[in-house]
Amino acid sequence: MAELTELLEKEGVDKGLLAGAAEFRKAYPADPDFADRIPEVSALYYGKTVWEEAVAVLLSGRNLLLAGPKATGKNLLCENLAALFGRPVWNVSFHIGTDAAGLIGTDTFDGEKVSFRKGPVCMSAEKGGFCILDEINMARNESLAVLHAALDHRRIIDVPGYDLIRVDRAARFIATMNYGYAGTRDLNEALSSRFAIITMPQITEENMLRLLRRNFPDISERIAGQFVKLFGELARKAEKSEISDRAVDMRGMLDALDLIRQGLSSGQALELTIVSKTFDRYEQTLIRDCIGSRIPADLDRSVVFAG
Amino acid sequence: MIKRQYSGNERRARNYIWNAAGRYDFEPSFLAFSPDGSPDMYYNLVIGLAYKWLDMEAIQEFIKRYSASRSAEEFDDLFWLGLENCVYEKEIGERPVLEKLRREKAEAWFKSSADMSRQQMEMQSMTVYEQQMIRWSEVLGRFCHTGKRSLALAGRLLFSGSLDAEGAVGEMTGILLDFFRTDISRLKEGGERKGILSGLSLPGLPWKAPRQRLFLRTGDGRGDLDTNVRLGHTMNRRVSLPSGPDMDFVRAAFGEPSLPEREMTALEADCCRDLHAACRLHVTDGVRKEQGREAFGELSGILKRAADQEKANRRFVSDNALLIHESIRELSARLDLLFAEYFRRMPERGRSGSLIPEKAYRLKVFRDPSVFLPGRGADRKKRGGHPASGRFHVQNECAGDHSLRGVYHGREPGKDPYPGPGPDLSDDPGHYRSGETQEHSGEELRQDLPVFLRRLEPGRTCLSGAPVSA
Numbered sequence: 020m021a022e023l024t025e026l027l028e029k030e031g032v033d034k035g036l037l038a039g040a041a042e043f044r045k046a047y048p049a050d051p052d053f054a055d056r057i058p059e060v061s062a063l064y065y066g067k068t069v070w071e072e073a074v075a076v077l078l079s080g081r082n083l084l085l086a087g088p089k090a091t092g093k094n095l096l097c098e099n100l101a102a103l104f105g106r107p108v109w110n111v112s113f114h115i116g117t118d119a120a121g122l123i124g125t126d127t128f129d130g131e132k133v134s135f136r137k138g139p140v141c142m143s144a145e146k147g148g149f150c151i152l153d154e155i156n157m158a159r160n161e162s163l164a165v166l167h168a169a170l171d172h173r174r175i176i177d178v179p180g181y182d183l184i185r186v187d188r189a190a191r192f193i194a195t196m197n198y199g200y201a202g203t204r205d206l207n208e209a210l211s212s213r214f215a216i217i218t219m220p221q222i223t224e225e226n227m228l229r230l231l232r233r234n235f236p237d238i239s240e241r242i243a244g245q246f247v248k249l250f251g252e253l254a255r256k257a258e259k260s261e262i263s264d265r266a267v268d269m270r271g272m273l274d275a276l277d278l279i280r281q282g283l284s285s286g287q288a289l290e291l292t293i294v295s296k297t298f299d300r301y302e303q304t305l306i307r308d309c310i311g312s313r314i315p316a317d318l319d320r321s322v323v324f325a326g
Numbered sequence: 327m328i329k330r331q332y333s334g335n336e337r338r339a340r341n342y343i344w345n346a347a348g349r350y351d352f353e354p355s356f357l358a359f360s361p362d363g364s365p366d367m368y369y370n371l372v373i374g375l376a377y378k379w380l381d382m383e384a385i386q387e388f389i390k391r392y393s394a395s396r397s398a399e400e401f402d403d404l405f406w407l408g409l410e411n412c413v414y415e416k417e418i419g420e421r422p423v424l425e426k427l428r429r430e431k432a433e434a435w436f437k438s439s440a441d442m443s444r445q446q447m448e449m450q451s452m453t454v455y456e457q458q459m460i461r462w463s464e465v466l467g468r469f470c471h472t473g474k475r476s477l478a479l480a481g482r483l484l485f486s487g488s489l490d491a492e493g494a495v496g497e498m499t500g501i502l503l504d505f506f507r508t509d510i511s512r513l514k515e516g517g518e519r520k521g522i523l524s525g526l527s528l529p530g531l532p533w534k535a536p537r538q539r540l541f542l543r544t545g546d547g548r549g550d551l552d553t554n555v556r557l558g559h560t561m562n563r564r565v566s567l568p569s570g571p572d573m574d575f576v577r578a579a580f581g582e583p584s585l586p587e588r589e590m591t592a593l594e595a596d597c598c599r600d601l602h603a604a605c606r607l608h609v610t611d612g613v614r615k616e617q618g619r620e621a622f623g624e625l626s627g628i629l630k631r632a633a634d635q636e637k638a639n640r641r642f643v644s645d646n647a648l649l650i651h652e653s654i655r656e657l658s659a660r661l662d663l664l665f666a667e668y669f670r671r672m673p674e675r676g677r678s679g680s681l682i683p684e685k686a687y688r689l690k691v692f693r694d695p696s697v698f699l700p701g702r703g704a705d706r707k708k709r710g711g712h713p714a715s716g717r718f719h720v721q722n723e724c725a726g727d728h729s730l731r732g733v734y735h736g737r738e739p740g741k742d743p744y745p746g747p748g749p750d751l752s753d754d755p756g757h758y759r760s761g762e763t764q765e766h767s768g769e770e771l772r773q774d775l776p777v778f779l780r781r782l783e784p785g786r787t788c789l790s791g792a793p794v795s796a
Contacts, residue, residue, distance in 0.1 A: 241422060248420075252345055259350040261341055301334060305341050312345060312371055315426050 023060050023102055031067050036074040043078060044105040047189035050146050056107030058098040062234060065226035066092070069217060073100055076215040082170055082192040084211065087219030090269040093195040097151045106189065107148040109139035117158035119165040123178055135181045144169060144176055147189030155194040160207045170213035221254055222269070235276055239325045242318065246272060249313040256309060265296040266306045279323050286316025339365035346374025355386060361438070368431040371424070372406070375413035381491035388495045392513055396659040397506065400451040405498050407457055408485040412494055415487025432462035451663055457483060479505050579625040581610035676700040
């Protein structure tokens with residue numbers, strides 16, 4: 020934790036906010052039974068402003084909605100925030116079939132009697148955890164109505180036939196959404212008004228460079244720079260609708276570098292992790308063209324990791 | 327949102343350009359395609375980088391100024407060669423892959439030019455070809471021998487990376503003036519060439535976009551678009567004579583022939599040849615037989631359809647006037663280029679070496695001592711470069727060799743310069759020795775000029791003898 024705080028201080032995140040987070044951790048120690056749910060910081064989200072906004076929102080007791088296109092670091096920020104506040108995480112991936120039972124819980128027969136088995140929303144509400152509602156706009160709005168009371172000032176979950184669950188003071192709901200994504204829909208006003216919304220910006224070149232350096236400390240400066248530029252070019256191409264945003268994949272970029280380290284050539288690695296993300300052959304050609312005008316296909320690990 | 331629809335390759339080319347330019351808010355005026363129709367990655371990147379680094383409006387304005395010139399395509403290609411170096415130097419720091427792509431481009435160029443037939447080579451500008459060869463040889467670290475003029479031009483076409491659009495335009499203006507005697511300021515500004523086909527493709531040089539192609543077809547117009555860019559008649563043989571019913575119709579419609587069949591046959595044999603081999607002649611006084619009325623009714627229909635077709639043709643010409651005009655201009659430019667290349671490829675002249683008889687008058691009339699061919703052995707050595715180019719030049723040399731062989735041997739009147747065994751040439755008004763390498767300077771020749779001027783009569787090759795004044 021100290022390491023994360025230090026990193027954020029280096030990033031220039033407001034010290035007052037970081038102190039606030041530290042006090043929060045002290046005031047609401049995590050349940051030791053759920054300590055393994057507190058995420059470790061494998062990668063750091065870079066972006067001072069977003070950090071400050073997010074920490075301020077959570078400290079004020081509000082819930083947070085991170086909205087933005089693919090590869091803007093929404094999930095990474097969720098995990099980083101949970102780590103900073105020292106909260107166990109319950110993760111819910113939304114889909115078209117998500118219903119109230121999947122969120123709140125469902126009745127189950129334990130061999131003797133029918134009892135209520137709590138879902139992730141109830142668990143995080145009770146245990147003071149962070150509930151991450153991933154791709155919240157993938158679900159139908161009506162199935163999300165059950166969350167309204169938990170998300171607003173009432174902070175309760177009324178399960179029919181069961182006790183009223185009060186949301187712990189340390190519990191927060193952090194939702195993510197990517198508008199324009201295939202299968203998504205607009206979040207209705209009733210739901211969106213219950214969140215403070217941060218529009219996630221595309222990662223800057225400088226921040227992506229730092230991300231690569233952090234993940235691959237021995238990466239060649241020159242090659243890292245070209246990967247960063249390539250990512251920007253793919254993002255711009257997707258923004259102009261020349262390609263879909265499937266190839267604008269930060270994880271894919273990191274995976275490509277990982278595969279190069281394993282021994283694949285740059286061409287092979289990028290083909291697997293970026294080009295193949297789309298199944299349209301013509302789009303694949305455009306992506307390959309874009310990659311080819313930045314990264315030679317025959318780079319190997321001795322060149323890429325020569326730093 | 328309404329988006330323009332592009333063909334697959336065109337969209338790829340545009341994406342290369344937009345990608346390199348780093349912006350998507352413009353429609354590129356140039357696209358580059360390989361001869362097989364696929365987008366040329368390197369040159370499209372160059373175009374995109376030109377949009378990134380240079381003021382393309384100024385560039386386009388400059389191109390527009392010489393666009394009416396018949397050498398416009400040649401100038402375009404040279405200008406892009408200059409811009410290529412300029413943007414390469416500007417971008418290489420930010421995009422190291424360019425170095426590799428440039429090498430690949432150079433290798434691909436040599437590969438494609440090695441496969442090129444003599445006819446294909448002759449259809450393109452040899453100046454552009456030479457400049458490309460020099461540029462790509464340099465990229466690959468190959469040694470490329472060529473003429474001083476070409477080397478000088480190649481040096482000037484290495485536009486520095488420090489130039490802006492104005493600087494590049496200034497460089498090209500100077501090149502056009504110094505190497506092509508084209509003063510851009512005196513050129514009448516041409517129309518916008520955008521959208522007009524530039525003709526046959528040079529390997530990998532930018533084309534105007536969007537490209538259109540005027541297909542000239544034979545046959546019924548249902549031919550294959552990819553293959554039948556063909557002019558002229560498909561057959562060089564006489565077609566069979568019209569059958570009886572056809573002739574009956576012709577007679578009925580136009581009248582009985584006024585010449586006997588034998589004379590008609592002789593007349594057709596004389597007139598209906600080559601492109602007109604499939605034609606028939608019918609000479610008549612216009613007197614029709616009675617039974618021709620019915621056929622005449624049919625003729626009226628044909629004439630009406632012909633008149634409609636004529637209208638349609640005129641409308642087509644009117645609607646496509648610009649395209650047709652440009653196609654004619656392109657074709658004329660190609661022909662000009664072809665002829666110009668033959669002249670340009672004439673061997674360089676010097677002040678000493680083998681005399682060029684047909685240039686000898688220049689010494690007297692214009693005081694021009696450059697009426698000699700330098701030694702051919704050295705000349706051949708100078709032309710190294712690519713094997714294909716070597717073969718090409720050797721072919722040309724062989725083709726033009728007959729008129730250049732031999733050396734003028736000046737001597738004092740009545741004195742044999744070659745004493746010893748052999749025929750006595752002292753009374754010979756002159757002699758011409760094939761394969762000799764003895765050389766004379768312009769000054770020496772000047773002394774004997776009246777002699778050989780007199781000897782330069784049609785069909786004569788003897789160049790020495792007594793002074794005319796004697």
